[in-house]
Amino acid sequence: MNPTATSDPLEAPATATRLTAVLDALAAPLGARAAVLAIGTRTPSVREWRRFLASALLLVGAGLLLSGVVSFFAFNWAALGKLGKFALLAAGVSACALAAMRAPESLASRVLLFAASVLLGALLAVYGQTYQTGADPWGLFGIWALLILPWTLAACFTPLWLLWIALVDLAFGLYVAQVLATPRWDVTTLVGIVAVHVLAVMAWEAQRLRTPPWLTDTWGPRVLVAVTLLPLVMASVVAVGLQELRGDVTGASLGLLTFLVVLFGTFYQFVRRDTFMLTAVAGAVVAVLTVALARPLLELGLFGLLLITALLVGEVAVIVKWLRQPREVSA
Amino acid sequence: MMTPVTVRAVLDEAVASGLVSADSDVPARAALAQLAQDDLPWYLRVLTGGAAWVAALFLLSLLMGIVAAITGGAVEAAAVLLGLVLMPVGLALSRGRAGEFRRQMALVSVIAGQMCVVGGIGGNASSMVVAAVATIVTSAVLAWLFDEAAYRFMATLAIVGASIAIGIEQHVPGTLGMLAGITGLVPVLVWRAAPTLIARHRLVDPVAWACVVASVGLLSLQAVTDVVFGDHGASTGLRGVVLHTPLPLTLLFAAALVWMATQVARDHGTAPSSPVVLAAIGVVVVVAALTCGLPSVTAALLFIALGFDRRRVGLVGIAAAFLVSALGLYYYSLSLTLFHKSLLLMASGAVCLAAAMFFRQQAREGAGA
Numbered sequence A: 001m002n003p004t005a006t007s008d009p010l011e012a013p014a015t016a017t018r019l020t021a022v023l024d025a026l027a028a029p030l031g032a033r034a035a036v037l038a039i040g041t042r043t044p045s046v047r048e049w050r051r052f053l054a055s056a057l058l059l060v061g062a063g064l065l066l067s068g069v070v071s072f073f074a075f076n077w078a079a080l081g082k083l084g085k086f087a088l089l090a091a092g093v094s095a096c097a098l099a100a101m102r103a104p105e106s107l108a109s110r111v112l113l114f115a116a117s118v119l120l121g122a123l124l125a126v127y128g129q130t131y132q133t134g135a136d137p138w139g140l141f142g143i144w145a146l147l148i149l150p151w152t153l154a155a156c157f158t159p160l161w162l163l164w165i166a167l168v169d170l171a172f173g174l175y176v177a178q179v180l181a182t183p184r185w186d187v188t189t190l191v192g193i194v195a196v197h198v199l200a201v202m203a204w205e206a207q208r209l210r211t212p213p214w215l216t217d218t219w220g221p222r223v224l225v226a227v228t229l230l231p232l233v234m235a236s237v238v239a240v241g242l243q244e245l246r247g248d249v250t251g252a253s254l255g256l257l258t259f260l261v262v263l264f265g266t267f268y269q270f271v272r273r274d275t276f277m278l279t280a281v282a283g284a285v286v287a288v289l290t291v292a293l294a295r296p297l298l299e300l301g302l303f304g305l306l307l308i309t310a311l312l313v314g315e316v317a318v319i320v321k322w323l324r325q326p327r328e329v330s331a
Numbered sequence B: 001m002m003t004p005v006t007v008r009a010v011l012d013e014a015v016a017s018g019l020v021s022a023d024s025d026v027p028a029r030a031a032l033a034q035l036a037q038d039d040l041p042w043y044l045r046v047l048t049g050g051a052a053w054v055a056a057l058f059l060l061s062l063l064m065g066i067v068a069a070i071t072g073g074a075v076e077a078a079a080v081l082l083g084l085v086l087m088p089v090g091l092a093l094s095r096g097r098a099g100e101f102r103r104q105m106a107l108v109s110v111i112a113g114q115m116c117v118v119g120g121i122g123g124n125a126s127s128m129v130v131a132a133v134a135t136i137v138t139s140a141v142l143a144w145l146f147d148e149a150a151y152r153f154m155a156t157l158a159i160v161g162a163s164i165a166i167g168i169e170q171h172v173p174g175t176l177g178m179l180a181g182i183t184g185l186v187p188v189l190v191w192r193a194a195p196t197l198i199a200r201h202r203l204v205d206p207v208a209w210a211c212v213v214a215s216v217g218l219l220s221l222q223a224v225t226d227v228v229f230g231d232h233g234a235s236t237g238l239r240g241v242v243l244h245t246p247l248p249l250t251l252l253f254a255a256a257l258v259w260m261a262t263q264v265a266r267d268h269g270t271a272p273s274s275p276v277v278l279a280a281i282g283v284v285v286v287v288a289a290l291t292c293g294l295p296s297v298t299a300a301l302l303f304i305a306l307g308f309d310r311r312r313v314g315l316v317g318i319a320a321a322f323l324v325s326a327l328g329l330y331y332y333s334l335s336l337t338l339f340h341k342s343l344l345l346m347a348s349g350a351v352c353l354a355a356a357m358f359f360r361q362q363a364r365e366g367a368g369a
Helices: A016-026 A030-040 A046-079 A082-100 A107-130 A137-155 A158-180 A185-207 A219-241 A248-271 A275-298 A302-323 B007-016 B025-038 B042-071 B075-094 B100-125 B128-145 B149-169 B175-193 B195-229 B236-241 B247-267 B275-290 B295-309 B313-331 B338-368
Strands: none
Touching (some): A030 B195, A046 A107, A046 B338, A302 B042, B042 B100, B042 B149, B100 B128, B128 B195, B149 B175, B175 B247, B175 B295, B195 B313, B275 B338
16 A cells, blocks of 8 residues: 555555665664564564454354355255255354344454355245246346345445345346347346446445445455456457457447446546556556557558557556556555 | 554654654655655556566567568577567666656566577477576576566566476476475565565565465466366376375465464464464364365465464455365365365364354453453
8 A cells, every 4th residue: 555645654554665765764774774674564463463363263264164064065955855955044044144133343243144145045046946936047136136135234344245236237137138138138238237336336435425434445346346347348359459259249348448437537536536446447448449559550560569569668657657646545 | 453553653663762763754754755656556566567568579579570580590599689688678777767668668678588588598499398497597587686576576477387387398296286385385484484584575575475376376276176187187297297185285384374373472472382372273283184185275374374464464365365266166176075075164164263262262351451
């Protein structure tokens, strides 16, 4: 993390790079440098270690136990009757949800609600498998998302929100592909999923203005933006670089990517500066622009190769210079 | 869970210890402000590194095109000479306070030069092993000389890749496993075992991070191989480079964890025989024994502990994501039945949860004291 333009640089985390820069400025002697670096990089306190071991082992233990339980029931699945399967999964969901109520603000509670949400999906899947009504799969994911929405709201847990958004994506995609089944279902699915992701990111930004914010992890919207941009970039590269493979989806991807670049670029440059988001947007532009220009430039032969090299270097140099300008919010 | 130590806190302690003068705030702020302008966050380094690679490929194509046009047949020798010119040019461009364009050109020039040298030597010798050795030597030398984190990261990965190539060509048994173990231990050695190396953090940090990525990648590859082929393997060549038994890797990572526990205890002036340290070591030993067929678990625990110890949040995040994916892959592993896997996993989980309760109790007692 880099120190910000508006907050005190001395409150930034003491990394070796920052400490070295400070020691260089103070012209500290060698012995003092080693001692100061040792202060900045020493192991956390006993109290911090105990708290960390308690939390980390809780999470790791829950993960191992959950994996073991899933494997156990997978092994015995055929032997269990209908009611046995439902009872086990329902008991798991109930136990996790009830245990989560003991200490609602704790990490353990959030992890338990996440586990309950996952197990609820398994319960719905078993129900669908047992009573095959011919219903479309989109209904499973849609109902799953609807049922876990209260827990998602209550948990204030970014991984659970990402799971919920993934379920909405799946439900929407399957609905359009299998139920609506319009001639351009693929483009409709793409536009719909991008819209869901954009709304999710904007909702996160809006809740961030609350006092206190409901979700503070920045990695959630960053993952969402990266996951949204990456497939669009790949399809757009095909649209501009491989004209023989161009189609409705690749064309739509290019249009959506342009829209997202303008939207996220404007928001994260002028409203809430976030260099990760701007880097993702800039990277998308560089990739598509370079491929678009490379095709005609390659026809110039060796001179074209030189121009492409210079173009790429120039693009990145401009981006880095732009993103190095003083920031209002740290990356 | 992880409270970062601020520069302010370190300076205050340094002033109290008489290591720096009391009026260090102003120059410290100025230095940090300048650093903020010069330093690049990791995702920008990924962008610059990736773009430099692509640009280097285009530059290489251009140069080889010119060389081929001029020399006709002796492309390899010309490539080596060209590379030996490009690399120092890149190093020279990177010296001093360089603007962004110059820094990018330096990176492109060094990478293209190295590719010329490696390609030329390998092509001349018609040997993958010779090319791999050339990669290792040039990467090591350039990583030492070229003060660019993105390059040092990529060079370390190149060295690992070249080592794998040598192992496959020479049919060295257990290549992937050995490299997974070595790359997993490098961050522990660099960040924990040799504290004086912190003064050379610009060199060792990118190398250590690359080793973490390489270790996670190799362990995942072993797990995927186990899922796809089980004990039967696909071909003799593939089986030859995969570590047949994961036990040595598990033992290695578990030993590193136990060592770390004793080092942390020593730093706090706590005897290794104290209940807290014994509990931590006990958890490591029991979990390692139960999951000996899945070294990814002990590796992930090692990286989580190291990440917390060195206050590197990214390492904890990578290790946590790796553990989740490793457990997912283990579900499909053909080495054990689902029943046996379930028992081992549930037992390991129960041990971890019991230890979590113990440490929570210790934390409460420590807070109350």
